[in-house]
Amino acid sequence: MANINNNIRGKKLFKSGSxxxxxxxxxxxxxxxxxxxxxxxxxLNDISPIFNDDALYQxxxxxxxxxxxxxxxxxxxxxxIKDAFGKDSSSAASQGAKGDKGDAGVTGAKGDKGDKGDKGDTGATGATGATGxxxPAGADGSDASVSGASGSFSATSGKxxxxxxxxxxxxxxxx
Numbered sequence: 133m134a135n136i137n138n139n140i141r142g143k144k145l146f147k148s149g150s151x152x153x154x155x156x157x158x159x160x161x162x163x164x165x166x167x168x169x170x171x172x173x174x175x176l177n178d179i180s181p182i183f184n185d186d187a188l189y190q191x192x193x194x195x196x197x198x199x200x201x202x203x204x205x206x207x208x209x210x211x212x213i214k215d216a217f218g219k220d221s222s223s224a225a226s227q228g229a230k231g232d233k234g235d236a237g238v239t240g241a242k243g244d245k246g247d248k249g250d251k252g253d254t255g256a257t258g259a260t261g262a263t264g265x266x267x268p269a270g271a272d273g274s275d276a277s278v279s280g281a282s283g284s285f286s287a288t289s290g291k292x293x294x295x296x297x298x299x300x301x302x303x304x305x306x307x
Contacts, residue, residue, distance in 0.1 A: 146170065249285040 146155070146163045148170030155165045165173070182188045182196070189196075284297040297305040 146173065246286060246288075250283045251281075 143160075143162045146165045146169075148167050149164035151167045153164065153166045155163055155169070157163050179196075182192055281301055282299045284295060287294045287296065295305075295307045296303055
């Protein structure tokens with residue numbers, strides 16, 4: 133697939149200047165000729181004198197060949213653009229009609245239910261007795277003691293899974 137540039141990377145062969153001026157190349161890179169020469173060049177519509185005068189033909193035959201090659205290229209481009217986009221640029225379309233929408237895919241089967249985690253030991257219930265005196269306060273949480281469930285379980289959300297291990301009521305590992 134080809135792309136077309138925003139500009140043609142070229143300059144005019146000439147532009148009209150003031151009357152009687154000599155041809156010169158300006159800071160814009162374009163050649164300015166006298167208004168008389170510009171008028172004469174713009175009015176040319178017959179190239180046959182170059183073909184009929186052997187000296188003119190011999191001096192210009194390579195330019196004539198290049199001009200004919202360019203003319204053929206422009207003719208091919210014109211035909212391509214007209215075929216691809218039509219004659220009217222306001223209604224030209226650069227892509228074909230939109231195709232039909234496909235059917236929705238079949239929903240996949242539901243996955244198997246995961247295994248249930250091991251149930252931890254509950255331990256024996258102790259006898260109820262009198263409440264003893266309160267012990268000394270420990271350093272912030274350093275003497276904490278928890279008794280309770282032990283085991284592991286998995287949690288899944290979307291495509292992510294987490295494995296959690298609990299020992300004696302505390303989470304000991306998360307993977």
